Amino acid sequence: MSDGIAAVSKFLTWSVVDGPGNRFVLFLQGCNYRCVTCHNPHTIGVCSDCGACVAVCPSGALTKTGRKVVHDPGPCIACDSCLAACPTRANPMVRRMTVADVLALLRRNAPFLNGLTVSGGEATLHLDFLIDLFTAVRAAPELAHLTLFIDSNGHLPAEGWQRILALTDGVMLDVKAFEPERHRRLTGVGNDLSLASAKLLAEAGKLYELRFLLIPGETDRPEEIAALADLAHELGPETRLRLNAFQHHGVRGPAAGWPAMPRDGVEAAAAVLRAAGVADVAVPSVWLP
């Protein structure tokens, strides 16, 4: 979609984990993966206005108005009952924002910001909106200091990247798994596009960071770590690699019963990668007890 409007599930004026410095982060609704380990499953689906969430809302914040389900932030108590009730992993609290709406927020917070990061869901599903938004930011003198980043799973063909890359300073790319069948099992989709994107972005000098989620018994296996090291080598010595650890927070479905990734397992994977010659390996800076 576009015409300068996107479904926004959330935005932040302070984020220190979505690229360099403090970033305004825009989370767009909808994803082309179906990750069983997703920490924000309610960002995956697109609302069909079925109305199932209206009945469970304890505060009257949700109403069915004509065909549309409408959310009123005033009475909403942020209990998230509606998220749990939604059969399509959508979110009735999503708001539709125009490029001008986002620009107004950026202007208001510009002195505090180093940049804008568009995340998801999957940001590149909204390619036209991204192009319109980034073009508008580039044209605004008071936003000239902002760097523009995309957080993506890489499920976008080269033709798509060519349309946005000139406007983009950096991409944070998630590779979910290397073994194709594992990737399909974990995400519902193959990984050829994602791996091709990693190479394309690195060649263009736009790969800010490669991210990899460690899941016990799945992506922490030696063959996965070895493939990750190979990819990092292929992408070049300046590749920044960030290891994340699977946790249960927000996860729904069978993966909620999987073991969480322990700290020593992450440290061990990082040590293997460093020994294999990957210089820049980051691990989570904070561990929940």
Place this chain on the structure above:
Amino acid sequence: MTETLSQLRRIATNPTLSFKQKEHALAVAAENMLPYVLLDAETRAALDARIICDMYEGNAPYKPRYVLPDYGMVLKNGSAHLELPKPATLDEAINTLQIAYHHVPSVTGMPVFIGHLDALLLPFCDGVSDDELYRKIKLFWRYIDRVLPDAFLHADIGPTDNRVARAILRVDAELQQVAPNLTFLYDPEVSGEAMLRLCTDNIIACSKPHIANHPIHREVFDEPGYAIVSCYNALPLRGGAASLSRINLKKVAEASAGEADFLDVQLPRYVDLNARLMRARIDYLFRQSGFFDGNFLVEEGWIDKDRFTAMFGIFAMAEAVDHLQDLAGRTGRYGHDATANALGHRISARLAELVDREPMEHVWRGGAMLHAQAGLSSDAGTTPGVRIPYGSEPDPVSHVQALLPHHRHYLSGVSEILTLDETVRANPEAVFQLAKGALQLGFREFTANVAGNDLVRVTGFMIRLSDIKLYNAAKGSRVNTTALGAEAADTVHILERKPRVVGLELMAGSGV
């Protein structure tokens, strides 16, 4: 009388107070056996109801609350009274300052201001290597923390980027001491962004320094300028503050029928009563206590009797606004809701206007200066100054945006403590940008704590979390303010401040 005696006995036999701390507490108790300065009945009633509050400064004010000596005088001239020659070397200058500190009175019994240290020491640094300078500052810092262990004790540096300021920042991050507290006076035209970045990197290391918006403060004060002391009070240099009394806005709101009654009737009434309280106390200090008569600090030009202001404090803005919101049937809370925040901003503007209309004899420029007071450890159910309640603060950018419009009104100081979670350690650029943005938009002071630091801010002074644990285990602490921190942690839940702590000023009857 028996009650008084048993109070004295409790102090004398308290196992967690040091000899020095007991001496100070006993002196406070003795002062309070004197009758209170003369008040009219209406003011007395408001004080007894603690709608207005004298900070438990004592019944007979015999010293100004905060003294900000111009230490340049003793470094330039030596001191006849102290039989000190004019210093010629860096060692002599530091030694002279160390001696001077012991002659500065204050409400805590320890100086709240130890000088614009870089400006004072730079003239003595020619021919001193960077390494020597670093080692001498390190010894000086250790001396301050061990001999004057009070977290209200404050050193200023800046606005220039210079060797002494850099050495101090390096030592401060390395030693992680409670004392001295530290403020960098930041001026984007003079300091440079590299210096600001050094300051924000230090904040990540040890939650210090505090960064003051120098251009904004400078235009408030005449020569010889100002200093930031104690809990981020901006006061005239070579003077200070004669006294601080404050209004509990929560109680004023509770006495009001609604917003109009609050702004047009109750607030003017309590501003008037608080001003009367201040006048009575200041009059005693200037006309009866004899503090300024024959005082060598005055005679040698360290202080000037005409440069003491009166600090007009307020606190519990958050509770006042929320109460008025309730009365109006609105659910939006202070710090989070635009309507509630705007009401807070109107209250600050009204306060500034009302305080401006209260003449004060004896004090600098004949009027009091509005101050967002950072609290006492005994305050329960109230939030310091205009801050957002502990534990409910929004993200740091929204936090700054919500409070920004207050700042222009609080000429003698306002401070928020922003709590940053530990992930910023991996992204120091973000802290720099946050500080830069806040200062650029007109925040008077930028103060932040990073979760995971042992050294954290309680309302305004620094404490070590490890000291609080020890104190609570009844082992006592070397540092004066730990008792306040522990009391504040128990009474006002400051450790709930999101990741960690911030905020208070002091224990009833001592200082700050």
